[in-house]
Amino acid sequence: MFSKLNLNKRKGFTLVEVILVLAIIGTVISLGATMLTFSIRSQDMVDEEFQIQSNIRLTSQIIGNFIKESSAIFMLNDAYFDSSNLKNEWDYFALSDDKTQIIQYKWDSSSHTHVANVLSDAHPGLVYSLSFDKSDEDSLLGGFNIRAVSDSGAVKANVNNELNALNSVVVDNSGNSSNPAVALAYRTEDIPDPSKPRISVTLVLDKSGSMAWNLNGDTISNGFDNSNSRFAIMKLRTVDLLNELENIGNVHVAVVTFDDDANKSGDYHNIYRINDYKTTLVNLVNGIPKDGGGTNIGDGMRRAYFIHNSFKTSNTGNLLHYTIMLGDGNPTFWSESGGSYLYADGNISSSNIKGTGQETTSNINSSMNYVSQVGENLYKSGSVEIKTFVIGFSANPNNITRLHNIAGYVTSTTNPKIVGKYYEASSSEALQDVYKDISKQIEMDAWHIFGPYN
Numbered sequence: 161m162f163s164k165l166n167l168n169k170r171k172g173f174t175l176v177e178v179i180l181v182l183a184i185i186g187t188v189i190s191l192g193a194t195m196l197t198f199s200i201r202s203q204d205m206v207d208e209e210f211q212i213q214s215n216i217r218l219t220s221q222i223i224g225n226f227i228k229e230s231s232a233i234f235m236l237n238d239a240y241f242d243s244s245n246l247k248n249e250w251d252y253f254a255l256s257d258d259k260t261q262i263i264q265y266k267w268d269s270s271s272h273t274h275v276a277n278v279l280s281d282a283h284p285g286l287v288y289s290l291s292f293d294k295s296d297e298d299s300l301l302g303g304f305n306i307r308a309v310s311d312s313g314a315v316k317a318n319v320n321n322e323l324n325a326l327n328s329v330v331v332d333n334s335g336n337s338s339n340p341a342v343a344l345a346y347r348t349e350d351i352p353d354p355s356k357p358r359i360s361v362t363l364v365l366d367k368s369g370s371m372a373w374n375l376n377g378d379t380i381s382n383g384f385d386n387s388n389s390r391f392a393i394m395k396l397r398t399v400d401l402l403n404e405l406e407n408i409g410n411v412h413v414a415v416v417t418f419d420d421d422a423n424k425s426g427d428y429h430n431i432y433r434i435n436d437y438k439t440t441l442v443n444l445v446n447g448i449p450k451d452g453g454g455t456n457i458g459d460g461m462r463r464a465y466f467i468h469n470s471f472k473t474s475n476t477g478n479l480l481h482y483t484i485m486l487g488d489g490n491p492t493f494w495s496e497s498g499g500s501y502l503y504a505d506g507n508i509s510s511s512n513i514k515g516t517g518q519e520t521t522s523n524i525n526s527s528m529n530y531v532s533q534v535g536e537n538l539y540k541s542g543s544v545e546i547k548t549f550v551i552g553f554s555a556n557p558n559n560i561t562r563l564h565n566i567a568g569y570v571t572s573t574t575n576p577k578i579v580g581k582y583y584e585a586s587s588s589e590a591l592q593d594v595y596k597d598i599s600k601q602i603e604m605d606a607w608h609i610f611g612p613y614n
Contacts, residue, residue, distance in 0.1 A: 212283060213317040216306050219262050219279040220321045223253050223304065229348050233325050234612050235292040235302075235333040235341035246274050247345070247612045249352075253279075254343035259287040262306065285311040292323065292341040294333040300325045302333070304344070330607040345612035356410040357478035357609045359602060360431060360471040362464035363401075363445075364485040365394060366553070368419040369452035371488055375555040375586060384450040390488050390553060391450070397591045398445045401484075404599035406434045408606060414467045415444045418460035419453030420493050420517075423507040431467055454517035456493035457566070458530040459508070460485065465538040465546070466505035472544050478609045481544055482602055484595075485566070486551040489559045492517045494530030501533050528562055535569030535580075545577040546570070547605075549598050555586040 227233060234240075243265070246252060252265040252274070262280035267273075280288060286308055294302040302323035308316040325331045335341030371391040372383035384391045405411045414431040416422055432440055461483070468481045493515035495502040502512055516523045539546055548570040552560035567580030583598075585591035 208283065209316055212280075212286070212308050213319075215280045216262075216308060216317045216319050220304075220306055220319045222264070222279060223344070224321050224324070226251070226253075226346060226348075227323055227325050227344075228327060230325060230328050230346040231350055232347055232607050232611070233323075233328050233331045234345040235294070235331075235335055236343045236345055236612065237335040237339045237341050239339070240334050240613055241343040241345075242614070245614055247614060248272065249349075250345045250347055250612045252343055252345050252612075253290070255288055255290050256282075259289070262288055262290060280306075280308075283308075286316065287311075290342055291335075292333070292344050293335065294323075294331060300328055300331050302331065330604045330611075332604070332608065332611070334613075351409070351606065351610045353409065355610050357480050357606050358471075358475050359408065359411045359480045359482070359606065360468055361405060361411060361413045361482045361484060361602070362416055362431075362467050363398060363413060364416045364418065364422075364460040364464050364483055365398065365445075365448065366419070366455065366457075366460075366487040366489075367391070367417045367448050367451060367453075368455045368489065370455075370559070372450070372452065373488075375553075377554065377556040377559055391448075393588045393591065394486060394553065395445055395448065397588060397595055398486075399442055400592060401595040401599060402434060402438065402441055402445070404596060405602070406438055408599070408603045409435060411435075411602075412471065413441050414464075415441065415448075416460055416463050416467070417448050418456055418463075419451055420513050421456055421495065421508050422459040422463040424463070425449075429463060429467060431471060454492045454515065455487065455489050456495060456513065456515075456527070457485070457487055457491040458527070458534045459493075459495045459502075461531065461534045461570075462495065462503065462538065463505070465534075465542060465544065468544045468546055469505075469542065480602070480605055480609070481546040482598075483546055483548045483570075484551070484598060485548065486553050487560070487563060488553045490519060490524045490562045491527035491531055492519060492523055494527045501530055501537075503534065503537050524562065528565065531566055532569045535566070539570040540572050540578060545575065547577070547601075548580040550580060550582045551591070551594055552582070552584045553591060554584075557584075560584070 246265055249267055251267055254263060256263055260282040261278050264277040264279055265274040266277055268275050289307045292304045304321055304323055306319045310316055333341055372389050374380050374388050375390060380386045380388060412431045412433050415428055417428060427444060434441060464483045472479055493513055495508055495512050496514050497512055515527055550563060550566045552563040554560050564582040567582040570580035572578035583594045585594045
């Protein structure tokens with residue numbers, strides 16, 4: 161009897177046991193809920209970071225694709241970029257003002273406004289950075305970087321991409337290490353003809369007796385008419401240069417030749433718009449007289465300056481001036497009038513020509529002093545801002561030991577638009593490369609005038 165009663169008493173759970181079990185179950189449920197919530201939040205964070213990274217990679221690809229198709233690219237630092245003052249006909253990649261979005265500002269020609277297309281969306285507590293850079297001064301290559309950073313400083317995404325602008329005429333970078341480029345202005349079309357600056361180019365070409373030699377400075381059979389003569393190579397490559405200049409558009413060219421003097425004969429010194437008078441200019445180059453004689457570089461510079469001065473006087477709007485001067489030897493003559501150096505325009509007589517024509521130190525120094533004074537009194541102090549390219553055309557360095565000084569004679573210390581640059585060309589191929597580089601610089605200058613700088 162006792163045992164049965166005792167057995168009945170042990171059936172079921174006590175209140176304490178039930179409470180304990182419920183507490184354990186509650187704890188397990190709570191931990192499970194916490195883990196589930198943490199898992200969901202972690203997955204949300206992973207999804208968000210994946211979305212951010214995907215958006216940035218897609219944005220980087222879009223920017224890269226537009227760069228490949230662009231005809232001109234300008235990397236702009238903070239001083240040159242203002243989203244409220246964008247230049248007509250240019251497209252842009254930049255950050256929003258609060259840096260929470262990456263935007264393409266696309267020019268709409270029908271509404272004459274820029275339309276903002278968001279490439280990377282805003283996310284709570286996230287800001288973007290965008291920067292562009294070039295590989296070197298003359299390169300069409302470079303790169304750009306996009307970063308997404310949380311308000312705690314954590315980098316959520318960081319993408320670097322190469323900048324391949326091989327279809328562009330110009331890639332300009334206004335940024336530097338302390339103030340990098342934070343926006344990119346680009347366009348896929350050429351400069352409209354009405355907006356192109358007028359460009360004047362004087363080709364100051366040596367036709368002295370040594371131009372009948374080969375590039376090493378040796379006399380050769382048939383002299384000027386030998387295809388290996390400096391003279392023949394100069395004409396061949398200068399015609400190539402005319403083709404390059406024609407492609408720029410709105411370029412006006414004058415051919416100035418010099419030996420003892422730079423007197424004008426026939427159509428030489430007349431300036432022609434190359435797109436209209438290409439054949440005339442080619443004929444002038446191919447028909448340069450084979451007179452021979454000495455080397456009066458200063459006189460060629462003098463005559464070129466007044467061509468530019470006349471062009472400036474008779475034209476309005478944006479103007480660019482260039483003198484491309486080729487010589488194969490140091491100057492051996494100079495020009496005087498009344499015992500003083502001659503700086504006025506016009507042809508000169510034999511009485512104005514001074515010097516022995518010999519490459520003695522004394523004679524060369526006197527001739528170089530005239531070149532220096534032409535640079536000082538006309539190119540530096542005159543009313544025309546001329547960029548001068550000086551080419552020493554010889555494979556024998558002894559022939560052209562002083563020509564590099566001329567670039568300094570035509571460079572202003574106060575006006576960066578009055579500058580000289582020296583090249584050496586020791587072969588036909590080298591001269592072709594020099595001419596291409598010069599043509600490229602002229603075209604880049606034209607784009608700068610038309611460019612996105614306000």
